[in-house]
Structure formats: structure tokens, C-alpha cells
Amino acid sequence: MSRHRDRTAGWAVVDLVVVVCALIPVVWIAALSFKAPSTISDGRFWPTTWTWSNYAGIFKNDDFVRGLINSIGIGVISTLIAIVIGTMAAYAVARLEFPGKSLVLGISLLIAMFPQISLVTPLFQIERGLGLFNTWPGLILPYITFALPLTIYTLSTFFREIPWDLEKAAKMDGATPFQAFRLVIAPLAAPGVVTTAILAFILCWNDFLFSISLTSSSAARTAPATISFFSGSSQFEDPAGSIAAAAIVITIPIVLFVLLFQRRIVSGLTSGAVKG
């Protein structure tokens, strides 16, 4: 019994080390974001006086608010489109036999590994020619493209695990094809689709390179890129507090997703890998 207790305590210590290492940098940014401008450079970890003024400041900054709106809008639209066309392709890949299937998977794999910087130079020039530079569609297009491989791979793995015979059984019990889809298949597929949508949204939300390269104003610039323009801006005497507050604001959605969907995100990230 005591051996068991020792092992539990040992694991608790190991767990604690991992948790601290994973969280300290985030806690540090949060601590920095609550410091008053005069105490930013006191070198302490925790603020001596806590203040919301950094947060109040960034939400009075039109560029940052606009950047948040851009991030949410562009991220949601890209995710929705990628999920719709990615679900179609994933269904075909998981369930149908057709020539060209491995080509679709091959292209997806190539894009997943493709260095984004190598698309930035030509896209910069092409989008300026087409009038897409510095617009929402100008960012949505590359975001969909890089979210699609993830969508197709993750969803086709999920779809392969669905017991499709249930659909046939439902039809034999007298369900119409639509009823069979709505009452049997959709509820089984929904968790996979939701998980994939979260992963795709995180991917778009995280992008920085496309956003600083393919925009020139706050018309389409997303929040991460907006933050990088905080430095030296006149309305911020010391941008550290504002940057930290903005960093926390754009981290909150991720933390919420992680807390609400931890199990699904882990299975979404790893399900494909298990199949090898």
C-alpha cells in the first residue's frame, strides 16, 4: 500500500513539473498585462499594484478592435468553408473507391508540409493584381488552403470509425435516406466535425506570416499582426503592458477551447497518427 502511495506521490511531483513548465510563460504574460506602466520595468514577476488599464487601453485602440473583428470574421469564414468542402472530400476519401483518391491525399500532404513563406512572395504579387491584397478574401483563400489538409485527414479518420451499417439498418426499419442521415449518421459524425473545426480555427487564428505580408492596413490585418505594430506607436508610451494584454486577449479563445474540448482535441490530433 505504501509503495502505491509512493508511486502516486512520485507521479504527482512529475505532473507538477510539467504543469509548471507549461503554464509559467502564460502566467508571466498575464502578470505583465496587469502591471501599471510605471512598474513594468521593476523586474518582478507579479505586479505590485494590479490594474486593468492595459486592457482598457487596447480596447480603446481602434486598430486592435478592428484586428480582433478581422481575426474572428476571417477565422470563422475560413473554418466554415474549409469544413464544408473538407467534409465532402473526407467522406469521399473514407467511403468511396475512385481513381485519383491517393492524388487528393498526396496534394493535401504536400500542402501540409509546404513552407508558407514560399507562397507569400507570389501571392503578394498575384493578390495585388487581382485586387485581393489587403482584403478579407485575400487572407481567407490561403487560410482555407492550409486548413484543408488538416480537415481532410482528421475527418476521414473519424469517418472511417463510424459504423455505417447503422444507416442501412435505419433504412430497413423504414427511415427515409434523409432521416437516416439526420437521426443516425449526423449525430455520430458531429463530434468529429466539431473537433476538426476547432483545430482548423486554431490554425487560422494563429497565423501571423500571411497576415503581415498580405495586408497593409487594419482593413484586413488580424489581431496577432496588429499586436506587432503596437511597438513604437505614439499612443503607447511603453507597449509592453498593452502587448501583454492583447496577447492574453487573443489567448482566451484558445484556453476556452482547450478547457471545453480537451479530450476531443487530443483524439483529433492523434487519431490519424495511431492508424499510421
Added chain:
Amino acid sequence: MNGPGGGATVSGGDDAGRRAVSQGRRSERHLGWWLCAPAALVMVLVTGWPIVYSVLLSLQRYDLRFPDRKGWIGVENYTTVLTSAFWWNAFAVTAVVTVVSVAIELVLGMVIALVMYRTLVGRGLIRTVVLIPYGIVTVAAAYGWKYAWTPDTGWLAGLLPGGQAPLTEHWPAIGIVILAEVWKTTPFMALLLMAGLALVPEDTLKAASMDGAGAWQRFRLITLPLMRPAILAALLFRTLDAFRIFDNIFVLTNGAQNTAAVSVIAYHNLIGGLNLGIGSTMSVLIVVTVAVIAFVFVKVLGTSAPAQATGGKR
């Protein structure tokens, strides 16, 4: 799994006639094409044409500041880039950051994977917490590291003797870039490796334990060999991902003290220099390098294309 059963569902019946089967095949084939068409079209349009265009641009003198001097110059851009000390320095920095951070991530990732897989307490907690570095916006985390190492402001800089500013020196700055990269991406590595751990049969481990194999022996002689495919796939993805490092360096040093990676100098040539010819040449060279890395992994090391092409990018 995706055999004839799928065809029967699509053709909507189980008619046994030969014509019905071949018709079912054909309609299954058409449905497959139609369902894949939008995704394939978007992916090819948004990447295919830019790639061709960037090869064409790389063969031209094309500087947006001097548009009238545009012209075809063959491989001159390639000679310029490949004889430039900046390019090779950036290449070396990228290579060092890639190799060192992926090596550290493999070891740390394996430890964390084992902890997540084997821990007796707080398994849910630890899996949740580990996802936060994976999910956090790279730029946000990079600013955290930047201020942590800024003299007077940062808690980590305060631990250094004599008020040093590590981000203003070459090797310390590269070390911090590696630290930021490792913190951010080790969880992804750990999750992929944990999936590999699940493939190792418990019975085999138990049998080895009965035969007197210690924990380290079981890990080295059973777990590691069985995990080889998962390890190689994770390494391939992380290596290619690390090679395109941009966000962390952009925020931490913006390439000062010769810490620019290839992505960073390509970006500066485009946005700062507006030199499309040189920028495209660098783009093409980066793609070629990535292709070589992937080739080495697949052909030399025998990495099988994983059924997982996901989430590598932050």
C-alpha cells in the same frame, strides 16, 4: 473499410446484377470526384499557380522600386542568392534552430508522452494543460519570452548576473529562439508520440517484465522499436515545421545579430526590399530544401506517409 460496401450505399441498393454493380461503380466514382473537386480545386489554385509564378519571377530582374528595369536574366538571381553571405548565414541559423529544437523536443516530448500515458494522478489535468502551449498564438507567446528576457522588465533576465541583454547577442538570442520554439511545439510532439505509445501492446511489456527486463530495457528494446514509425512521422512533421520558423524570430530579434532564418530574410526582401526576383528565388530555394528533407525522411529513413497531416503549424 471503404470497399464495395460504400458502393452499395451510394447506388442505393443491393442489386446483384452485374450491370447494376458496374453502374454503381461508375456513379461511386463520379460522386467521389464531385465531392473532392471543390477541395482539390482550391488547394491547387491557391498553391499551384503561385508556385509556377514564383519560379517565373525567380528568373527575372524584378524590383518593385525599379519596375522599368524588369527583364529576364536566367539564373542570375540564383547566383546572387547562393553567393550571398546573408543567405548562408540564415541557412545555417535555420539549420541549427531546426536540428537543436527538434532533438530537444524529441527527448522532452517522449518524457511528456510517457507522463501523459502512464501517470496515475491528474491525467486529464495534464493533458489539458499541455494543450495550452500547443494552442497559444505563437506571436503572443513570443512576446512573453521577449519581455521575460528584456533587462529590467523580465523575470528571467533578472536571474542573469550583471544585467545582461541576451537578446542582443548572437548565440544567447538563438538559444532563446530555440527555447520559445521548444516550449511551443513539444506538446504537439508529445501528443503524436503518445498515440505511438498506445500501439505498444501491454502484454508484451508485461511478459518482458516477467522475464526480468528493467524499465529502461523494456523502453529501449520494446517500446522504441515498436514506436519507430510514429517517431519518424513526428520527426518529419516537426523538422519541416521548424524549418519554416518565422513568428518567433520575427518577434524576438527580427533578424538582428545575424539571427534571421531563411523565412525571415525572404520576408524582408519582399516587404522591406520589394524585390520580387530575389524574394521568389529564396522561396524556390526553400521549397527545394524542404523537398530534400522530406525525400531523405521518406526514402532513406523509410518514414511512411502518415495518415496525419495535421496541426503541425501553430
